[in-house]
Amino acid sequence: MSYDVVALHADNPDLRTLTRALEDAGRDLRVRALAGGHLLRLRDASGTLLTLEPAQLVEAPGEVERLLDPDLAAGLPERCWWTELRARPDEAGREAAHRVADRLALSSGGAVWTSGPADFGVWEETEHPAVEYTAGKAVVVAQDRPVVPFSSWISDVLADPAVQEHGFQLLTPARSRLTYALRTLMALPLARWVVRTEDGDHFDGLTGLPLIRHPEHGHIPARAEGPAAPAEGFLDESPLGRQIVVDFTTRAPKDAFDPGLSVERVTERLVGVAPTAWGPYEPALAPWNRKRMARLVRHRAPRPSLFRFRGTGPGGSRFSGDLRLTWEDGGVREQVSLVLGHPDAESVPHHALPAAVAAVAEGLEMMHVRLARGREDATYAPRWHGLAEPLGFAVGWERAEGSHGRGGPLEGTRLGEGSGAVWYPVPRDVPRERATSLVASQIEYLTAGRGRSGGERPGHLT
Structure with a gap:
């Protein structure tokens, strides 16, 4: 279902x-508990009307x-609860969702937010409340929100073995933007961001190439004679800000690891502040607390853990990212992917x-830093952002010492205390x-560790 309603209220x-x-939605409706009572489903004679997720405490602002x-937050109490409902995108489903949300908001004071109309004309009754419809080899989730997050609903859909085997498609209108976490998911081979235009046509939100609906595969590239042209407006060259994308991996002994410390150190060097909030999904509602x-x-050990985090710099620029922790023999590996928005190239x-690298040098395995065009708020619209430009990379000293960190086309600088990077x-x-x-x-040179630079000029370690 794709009509979303969020009730924000002062009390649980x-x-x-x-x-x-x-x-209030109707005394003749039937209530059924799902996911061990974590979700409540409301049904009428024709099927499911809405599904409700229990309230979550909004502990961190933003x-x-x-x-x-942004205007909704102005009238809310400092401490409030977030209850999300997903309704059938017809008049009966929308009305039922509004009645439930209005009662929750009025019970203690608050507000109600609703998504767009959400009726893409393709909804069908499915077992999962977030699924719009299923094709033979694709599961399609539709969202009509200004910003589409990596929600618990989407995470639950991805756990379905059928999705992992065949594919996941996200259907949105052209006005929607994705968070960094969800946009990263859409770049995977079995995922596709399907954007619906006002005329009812479809295109790929990452490539701009036209798509058509297919009964077996959901949406597939449209056939064209000659090179396919991207959707109108996708190549919009109007000004955008800049985004730094940082991916790095660290490793620490099991008895000495401090989850989130590496994230905190990097954001403090690059933005000036630690993250504001974290959580397993979006919205990330818990205040940052290592x-x-x-x-x-x-x-959860020895199972891996995956968290989302976010924050806002002093100038209003936003950042967000993912933190994955995996238990291994003798240690814990942290994999961090982080995007930081900036208003323009001069503010990068x-x-x-170098200070960000030095801050996580101990235990660092690899870090890649890239620069791309993008929104300052670290969200992604369905338009061309250009190709990312590498700003540099770092490796832990243990990985570099095979070639003594010397040679190759790039000059290396040793940073950090102890073994460093x-x-x-x-x-x-x-x-x-x-x-x-x-x-x-340079990476090939370090991997080979043979002191040959492939014809490039020799570098040196400073």
């Missing part, structure tokens, strides 16, 4: 309040403004990159194509 509704809210509506995170990670903190910046005046080639050659 008790059983009596929740019962009255469900009764998600209402980021994902819903001790609380560590308790959850240890409780190139000078702070080696940072290989790309010269600022190098064209993007050349920069990509230099980074690839």
Whole structure:
């Protein structure tokens, strides 16, 4: 289902309040618990009307403004609860969702947010409340929101073995944007961002190429004679900000790891602040707290843990990312993917990159830093952002010492205390194509560890 309603209310509704809210939708409706009671499904004679996820406490500010509506947050109490409903995208489903949400908001004071009309004309009754329809080899989720997050609903759909075997498609209108976490998912081979235009046509949100509906595969590329042209407006060259994308991996002993510390150190060097909030999904509603995170990670061990985090810099620029922790023999590996938005190219903190590397040098395995056109709020519209430009990469000293960190086309600088890491910046005046080639050659050189630079000029360690 794709019509979403969020009730924001001052108090966590008790059983009596929740019962009255469900009764407001209609006393002749049937209620069924799903996922061990974690979800409630409301049905009429024709099928499912809506599914309700229990209230979540909004402990950290910012998600209402980021994902819903900045104006909505102004009238909310400082401490509130977030209850999300997903309704059938017809008049009966929308009305039922509004009655339940209005009762919850009025019970203690609050507000109600609704998505767009959400009726793409393809909805069908499915077992999962987030699924719009299923094709033979694709599961399609539709969302009509200004910003589409990596929600618990979507995460649950992805756990379906059929999705993992065949594919996942996200259907949105052209006005929607994706968070970094969801946009990263859409870049995977079995995923596709399907964008619906006002005329009812479809195109790929990452490539702009036209798509057509297919009964077996959901949406597939449209056939064209000659090179396919991207959708109208996809190649919009109007000004955009800049985004730094940082991917790095660290490893620490099991008895000495501190989950989230590496994230905190990098964002403090590049933005000036630690993350504001974290959580397993979006919205990320818990205030940033490494001790609380560590308790959850240890409780889940030896299963891996995946968290989303976000924050806002002093100038209003936003950042968000993913943190994955995996237990291995003798240690814990942290994999971090982070995007930081900036208003323009001049505000990108190139000078702070060595400090960010040095801050996580101990235990660092690899770090890649890239620069791309993109929104300052770290969300992604369905338009061409250009190819990312590598700014540099770093490796832990243990990985670099096979060649003593020397040689190759890029000059390396050893950073950090103890064993440290080696940072290989790309010269600022190098064209993007050349920069990509230099980074690839340097990585190949380090991997070989043979002291040959493949014909490139020799580098050195400073």
